[in-house]
Amino acid sequence: MWISLSENILRELDGIKCSLEERTDFLNNRVRPVVVTYPSRTEEVAKIVNIAREHGLPIVVWGGGTSLAGHLVCDGCILIDMKFMDKIVEINDTEWYVRVQPGLILSKLNDELKKIGFFIPPEPASSFACSVGGVVNNASGGMRSVRYGTFRDWVLALEVVLPSGKVIRVGEPFVKNRAGYDLVHLFVGSEGTLGIVTEIWFKIIPVPEEVKYSIMMELSDFRQGTEIIRELRKNRVVIDVAEYMDGLVAKTINKHFNTNIPESVGGTITLSSSSTYREKIEKVLRQHSITFTEVDEDKTLSERALAGLALKAEWNERVSEDIVVPLSKLDEAFMKIKELEEKSGVKIAILGHIADGNLHPNILISSRDDPRLTKIYDEIGRIAIVLGGSISGEHGIGYMKADLMKEQLTAHNGIEVLKIMNDIKGCIDPHHFMNPGKFVELAWSRYLINKD
Amino acid sequence: MWISLSENILRELDGIKCSLEERTDFLNNRVRPVVVTYPSRTEEVAKIVNIAREHGLPIVVWGGGTSLAGHLVCDGCILIDMKFMDKIVEINDTEWYVRVQPGLILSKLNDELKKIGFFIPPEPASSFACSVGGVVNNASGGMRSVRYGTFRDWVLALEVVLPSGKVIRVGEPFVKNRAGYDLVHLFVGSEGTLGIVTEIWFKIIPVPEEVKYSIMMELSDFRQGTEIIRELRKNRVVIDVAEYMDGLVAKTINKHFNTNIPESVGGTITLSSSSTYREKIEKVLRQHSITFTEVDEDKTLSERALAGLALKAEWNERVSEDIVVPLSKLDEAFMKIKELEEKSGVKIAILGHIADGNLHPNILISSRDDPRLTKIYDEIGRIAIVLGGSISGEHGIGYMKADLMKEQLTAHNGIEVLKIMNDIKGCIDPHHFMNPGKFVELAWSRYLINKD
Numbered sequence: 001m002w003i004s005l006s007e008n009i010l011r012e013l014d015g016i017k018c019s020l021e022e023r024t025d026f027l028n029n030r031v032r033p034v035v036v037t038y039p040s041r042t043e044e045v046a047k048i049v050n051i052a053r054e055h056g057l058p059i060v061v062w063g064g065g066t067s068l069a070g071h072l073v074c075d076g077c078i079l080i081d082m083k084f085m086d087k088i089v090e091i092n093d094t095e096w097y098v099r100v101q102p103g104l105i106l107s108k109l110n111d112e113l114k115k116i117g118f119f120i121p122p123e124p125a126s127s128f129a130c131s132v133g134g135v136v137n138n139a140s141g142g143m144r145s146v147r148y149g150t151f152r153d154w155v156l157a158l159e160v161v162l163p164s165g166k167v168i169r170v171g172e173p174f175v176k177n178r179a180g181y182d183l184v185h186l187f188v189g190s191e192g193t194l195g196i197v198t199e200i201w202f203k204i205i206p207v208p209e210e211v212k213y214s215i216m217m218e219l220s221d222f223r224q225g226t227e228i229i230r231e232l233r234k235n236r237v238v239i240d241v242a243e244y245m246d247g248l249v250a251k252t253i254n255k256h257f258n259t260n261i262p263e264s265v266g267g268t269i270t271l272s273s274s275s276t277y278r279e280k281i282e283k284v285l286r287q288h289s290i291t292f293t294e295v296d297e298d299k300t301l302s303e304r305a306l307a308g309l310a311l312k313a314e315w316n317e318r319v320s321e322d323i324v325v326p327l328s329k330l331d332e333a334f335m336k337i338k339e340l341e342e343k344s345g346v347k348i349a350i351l352g353h354i355a356d357g358n359l360h361p362n363i364l365i366s367s368r369d370d371p372r373l374t375k376i377y378d379e380i381g382r383i384a385i386v387l388g389g390s391i392s393g394e395h396g397i398g399y400m401k402a403d404l405m406k407e408q409l410t411a412h413n414g415i416e417v418l419k420i421m422n423d424i425k426g427c428i429d430p431h432h433f434m435n436p437g438k439f440v441e442l443a444w445s446r447y448l449i450n451k452d
Numbered sequence: 453m454w455i456s457l458s459e460n461i462l463r464e465l466d467g468i469k470c471s472l473e474e475r476t477d478f479l480n481n482r483v484r485p486v487v488v489t490y491p492s493r494t495e496e497v498a499k500i501v502n503i504a505r506e507h508g509l510p511i512v513v514w515g516g517g518t519s520l521a522g523h524l525v526c527d528g529c530i531l532i533d534m535k536f537m538d539k540i541v542e543i544n545d546t547e548w549y550v551r552v553q554p555g556l557i558l559s560k561l562n563d564e565l566k567k568i569g570f571f572i573p574p575e576p577a578s579s580f581a582c583s584v585g586g587v588v589n590n591a592s593g594g595m596r597s598v599r600y601g602t603f604r605d606w607v608l609a610l611e612v613v614l615p616s617g618k619v620i621r622v623g624e625p626f627v628k629n630r631a632g633y634d635l636v637h638l639f640v641g642s643e644g645t646l647g648i649v650t651e652i653w654f655k656i657i658p659v660p661e662e663v664k665y666s667i668m669m670e671l672s673d674f675r676q677g678t679e680i681i682r683e684l685r686k687n688r689v690v691i692d693v694a695e696y697m698d699g700l701v702a703k704t705i706n707k708h709f710n711t712n713i714p715e716s717v718g719g720t721i722t723l724s725s726s727s728t729y730r731e732k733i734e735k736v737l738r739q740h741s742i743t744f745t746e747v748d749e750d751k752t753l754s755e756r757a758l759a760g761l762a763l764k765a766e767w768n769e770r771v772s773e774d775i776v777v778p779l780s781k782l783d784e785a786f787m788k789i790k791e792l793e794e795k796s797g798v799k800i801a802i803l804g805h806i807a808d809g810n811l812h813p814n815i816l817i818s819s820r821d822d823p824r825l826t827k828i829y830d831e832i833g834r835i836a837i838v839l840g841g842s843i844s845g846e847h848g849i850g851y852m853k854a855d856l857m858k859e860q861l862t863a864h865n866g867i868e869v870l871k872i873m874n875d876i877k878g879c880i881d882p883h884h885f886m887n888p889g890k891f892v893e894l895a896w897s898r899y900l901i902n903k904d
Contacts, residue, residue, distance in 0.1 A: 094685045094779055117688050141628050149627055152634065153605060168866035175601060176593050176776050176810050176845030178641060179860045180892055181873045182604065185637030189630060206688035209728055233546045236569050236658035276661055324628045327546055358628050393628030408631045414620035420880060421633045427875040440632055 012051045013037065016044050017084070025073075026066045026126075026308070027319060028368065033060070033079035040084045042159065042167055042198040049196065050165040052078045058436050061192045063102060063131030067138065068320050069398030071191050071438065080196065082133055088112060089199065097156055097173050099201050102133025118204040121148035124394070125305040133197050139189030141394035143301060146355040147240045150394060155188050159199035163429040173201040186424070191396055192435040194428045212240070213275040214297035217290050219266030224288065226330040228269070229355050231284050233327065241272040241297070242355035243304050249311070249349045249362075256310040259303045269354060270300045307351055307362075315347075315364040319373060321380045324358045325389035336383045337361050344372050348380075358393040378404060385411050402442035409443070418444055464503045465489065468496050469536070477525075478518045478578075478760070479771060480820065485512070485531035492536045494611065494619055494650040501648065502617040504530045510888050513644045515554060515583030519590065520772050521850030523643050523890065532648065534585055540564060541651065549608055549625050551653050554585025570656040573600035576846070577757040585649050591641030593846035595753060598807040599692045602846060607640050611651035615881040625653040638876070643848055644887040646880045664692070665727040666749035669742050671718030676740065678782040680721070681807050683736050685779065693724040693749070694807035695756050701763065701801045701814075708762040711755045721806060722752045759803055759814075767799075767816040771825060773832045776810045777841035788835045789813050796824050800832075810845040830856060837863050854894035861895070870896055 010018075017038040023031040034057065039045045052059045058077040065072065082103030089099040093116060100109060106120075107127040113119050124130055124142035134140070136158070141150035157171030171177060171184035187194055219225045222244075229242055245268055250261040262268055273281065285292055311318040325333045334350070337359075341348045352359040363376050381391040381404035391404040409418045422444035426432075432441065462470075469490040475483040486509065491497045504511045510529040517524065534555030541551040545568060552561060558572075559579040565571050576582055576594035586592070588610070593602040609623030623629065623636035639646055671677045674696075681694055697720050702713040714720055725733065737744055763770040777785045786802070789811075793800045804811040815828050833843040833856035843856040861870045874896035878884075884893065 093688075094682050096685060139630060139634070145627060149605075152637075153601075162868060164868070166866060166868045168869050169864060170869060172776075172842050172864065174776060174778065174809060174842070175597060176805075176808050177842040178591060178774075178844035178846060178848050179842055179857045179865075180849075180870065180895070181876060182591070182637040182641055183869060183872065185604075185634040189634055206690060230546050233548065236545075238658060322630075324624075324626060326626065353628075356628050357626060390624050390626070390629040390631055392630040394630060396630050397632075405631045412621060412624065413631075414618060416614060416616070416618050417620050417622060417635060418632065420635060423879040424633060424876055427879060428872060443632070 009035070009051060009055055013048070016048065023065065027068055027070065028317065029070045029073045031060070031072050031079065032075045033077050036079045036081055038081050038084050042161065045080065045161045045196055045198050046165045046167055048078060048080060049161050049163065053163065053165070053431055053433055056433070058433050059196070060435050061133065061196055063134035064105065064126070064129045066126040066130045066134065067398065068322070068395040069392070070400040071396060071398040071435065073399055082131060085198065091116065093118065095174065096204050097201050098204050099173070099199065100132055101199060102131060102136070102197050104132045106130050106132055106135055113204055114207065117206050119207050120154055120202050120204055122151050122154065125308060128305070132200055136188055136197055136200055137190065137192050138394065138396045141353065141356070141358065143241050143243060143353060145353060146242060147238055152185060152188050154203050155184055155200060156203055157201040158184060158187055158197050160187060160195040161198055162195045163431060163434050171201070175203070189396070191398065191439045193425060193439050193441065194434060208274070211275040212272060212297055213278045213281070214270070214272040214295050214300065215292045216262065216295045216300060217269045217271060217285070217292045218262050218264040219268065221266040222334045223331045224266060224290065225269045225354065226327065228284060228288055228290065230327050232281060233355070235280050235284060237273060237277045237280050239271065239273050239355045241270060241301065242353065243270040243301065244268070244350070244352040244354040245304060245307065246350045248347070249307050249351055252314045252349070253303060253306050253310040256313050257303070257306050261303060270295065270304065272297050311349060311362050311364065316366045317368050319363045319365070319377060320395065321361045321363065321377060322358070322392045322395040323380060323384035323389055324356065324393040325384055325387045327357050329387040329389065330354065330357060333359060333383055333387055333389070337380060340376060340379055344376055346372050346376055348376070356393065357389065382407065397439045397443070399438045399442055402439060403446050406443040406447050415447060418447060461487070461503060461507060465500070468500065475517065479520055479522070480769065481522050481525045483512070483524050483531065484527045485529050488531045488533055490533050490536050494613065497532065497613045497648055497650050498617045498619055500530060500532060501613050501615065505615065505617070505883055505885055508885070510885050511648070512887050513585065513648055515586035516557065516578070516581045518578040518582045518586065519850065520774070520847040521844070522852040523848060523850040523887065525851055534583060537650065543568065545570065547626065548656050549653050550656050551625070551651065552584055553651060554583060554588070554649050556584045558582050558584055558587055565656055566659065569658050571659050572606055572654050572656055574603050574606065577760060580757070584652055588640055588649055588652055589642065589644050590846065590848045593805065593808070593810065595693050595695060595805060597805060598694060599690055604637060604640050606655050607636055607652060608655055609653040610636060610639050610649050612639060612647040612649055614647045615883060615886050623653070627655070641848070643850065643891045645877060645891050645893065646886060660726070663727040664724060664749055665730045665733065666722070666724040666747050666752065667744045668714065668747045668752060669721045669723060669737070669744045670714050670716040671720065673718040674786045675783045676718060676742065677721045677806065678779065680736060680740055680742065682779050684733060685807070687732050687736060689725060689729045689732050691723065691725050691807045693722060693753065694805065695722040695753065696720070696802070696804040696806040697756060697759065698802045700799070701759050701803055704766045704801070705755060705758050705762040708765050709755070709758050713755060722747065722756065724749050763801060763814050763816065768818045769820050771815045771817070771829060772847065773813040773815065773829060774810070774844045774847040775832060775836035775841055776808065776845040777836055777839045779809050781839040781841065782806065782809060785811060785835055785839055785841070789832060792828060792831055796828055798824050798828055800828070808845065809841065834859065849891045849895070851890045851894055854891065855898050858895040858899050867899060870899060
């Protein structure tokens with residue numbers, strides 16, 4: 001459908017595929033652009049950026065729409081939907097990189113790579129739906145980050161359309177490059193606020209030849225699980241995956257997807273590592289009298305990846321938190337969340353990449369307008385801050401966590417850090433039209449308002 | 453020795469250990485501060501920064517003095533020598549991090565970590581002498597970067613004294629943290645131009661339990677070596693170490709350190725990996741009829757680490773280049789360097805972390821005043837640029853490579869990238885007194901001069 005917007009803009013966008021539509025993201029946040037554009041190459045993206053800047057319109061980029069902190073919310077923006085920029089440009093099995101366009105779905109990329117024995121390790125639960133541009137803009141993590149880090153560790157170089165419309169490349173398609181400040185990592189995790197990623201060079205590595213050892217532990221309580229994790233770390237066990245899931249999540253997945261996940265009262269942990277650690281792991285498990293069974297890793301993790309969909313299907317609204325705390329503080333964080341649940345009367349289901357200290361308490365509520373929601377959301381973030389942790393491990397900030405981010409930086413880093421971030425935003429996007437009013441910019445403006 | 457500098461500055465520095473002395477760095481560059489300060493804690497560093505800013509004096513930080521691109525050159529600066537800020541503050545074997553002060557020597561840190569089964573993998577040949585603050589400021593690489601990346605991949609958080617004198621922390625002491633733009637990576641590799649690192653949180657990992665397989669290949673020519681490396685990569689072999697050394701380097705080490713490294717005409721490669729790859733590796737070696745012997749990795753790499761000292765002892769001046777090229781371009785780079793050697797009549801010995809595409813051609817010359825030196829140095833950098841590589845893989849830019857950096861960014865990235873870097877420098881250090889006149893600042897000013 002062609003738009004009936006301003007004649008000027010329409011004429012200027014001529015040749016680029018467009019439509020007029022509203023959307024909601026995975027959290028049901030509303031996205032109301034004046035026009036949705038579907039560029040097919042970098043030059044078209046640059047053209048859209050120039051048009052937006054000249055007309056004073058915000059730009060928001062849509063990859064898979066799976067973001068979880070309101071990154072995509074807009075009212076009157078030009079939305080750039082990357083669905084037609086979804087090619088694998090090159091797989092280089094000597095230099096060990098892959099060059100891709102941002103609209104590609106992550107699991108499709110890994111499927112292609114696995115055919116030739118390679119992969120990119122971080123595995124968000126949304127792999128089947130999220131775009132590679134999205135994981136770069138969010139520095140996403142996932143289920144293998146305890147061994148392999150987040151996407152921050154897997155980007156070599158980026159092609160970016162700057163707010164000026166100029167096309168640049170940051171980084172080089174190899175690991176060692178010292179030519180200037182590290183702008184690659186500045187763009188990774190910048191949530192579309194500094195420019196538009198139009199091409200990505202990811203590092204790839206061979207799928208390890210090691211035999212895997214995967215088990216599911218059934219816990220009598222949460223602390224039993226965290227004790228195991230801490231003890232395994234102290235025993236120098238390299239954990240690949242450690243996925244915690246409480247009984248409520250298990251029950252909800254079982255109900256909606258006909259699975260058979262144990263609904264233990266203390267929850268379960270799916271633990272995976274190289275089989276070289278088998279003996280060490282089993283020794284620790286025996287010492288703690290843990291019930292466990294060997295499982296098929298792929299099957300178990302695919303079932304876990306259904307959690308988001310199941311919770312969304314069961315409750316009207318499901319808002320996922322994403323805090324990180326030091327491993328030594330996991331029990332305290334858990335207890336405080338449970339206290340909050342009791343006090344508020346709102347159910348909170350808990351998932352977690354537990355060996356990263358990364359918990360996803362899911363607030364389950366019938367309406368986004370329930371005033372308890374924001375309060376609980378922020379309180380959970382504050383639990384992390386007080387315990388020396390982070391208000392977001394992998395979902396990012398968007399507009400929903402800007403206040404919390406300001407609080408974390410004030411408490412742990414010094415407010416000067418937020419000022420530097422905001423200055424950098426101002427240098428690169430002086431017209432403030434790249435995903436504006438969110439993330440760093442919003443956190444800084446909240447600081448300025450509260451200061452006075 | 454106490455200084456007899458300006459009475460004011462002397463009075464203001466009261467309580468901080470100082471001396472008056474000149475130095476040379478590892479490349480014989482002259483470092484002529486008005487005063488050398490030896491702070492013992494962060495507050496003293498902040499005090500020195502405030503004094504320097506108020507008096508308009510540049511600040512340069514000295515760790516191990518091993519930098520190789522003139523980072524430390526100064527005339528009239530306040531030098532901050534970190535030798536008394538060299539403590540291990542905390543080793544946390546559950547969270548898997550170590551917290552250290554910047555003046556600590558890298559090998560001392562790894563010695564302590566190895567006692568309890570941990571290490572930080574990147575291993576510069578200068579480990580025995582370089583400081584941890586130095587490797588952070590240079591995003592240093594080394595002999596294990598092909599498997600484990602550079603120091604860019606191992607820093608979780610930093611305490612930094614900003615040019616304003618304010619003390620901040622960037623990052624959190626764990627892997628997943630999405631609170632704002634990634635300033636950690638901005639400071640890593642910033643060569644002391646944005647602030648002064650006063651504390652570092654490094655990621656640590658257990659020393660792998662795997663059995664190692666280490667061999668030395670004796671090559672008939674360089675291409676034979678690069679073919680092997682490319683073929684191993686194509687065969688999905690994860691290489692830990694691949695150190696190339698030409699016959700001249702071998703001969704020079706043997707002479708000065710009484711070692712017995714093979715002086716093959718085509719050079720040698722020390723190759724190390726997990727023994728799980730043994731069969732694959734030997735198959736490739738047999739196909740190429742390569743002569744090889746199993747070696748003790750520690751012994752062989754310690755001998756290789758003597759190269760810098762040996763070349764320095766044998767020739768009056770030895771200037772090490774540090775280019776990176778794609779693996780497919782290694783042979784062309786080598787050939788062009790050899791042509792340059794022949795044309796100029798100046799000997800160039802070659803070392804290389806060859807599986808990273810990272811070559812260290814060492815220009816061997818009797819005097820730094822020889823006009824051929826700069827010409828050869830720049831020509832080698834340009835070989836990398838033309839072949840799609842980088843003018844520095846791990847040594848950094850300092851003042852010696854600013855022009856080349858400008859050329860690389862212009863050719864590969866877009867000059868806009870250098871402008872962004874310079875804008876960031878201006879935001880964070882508006883008085884331009886943090887290691888001034890080098891790196892990004894110098895490259896940008898060279899661009900402005902040549903543009904007109």
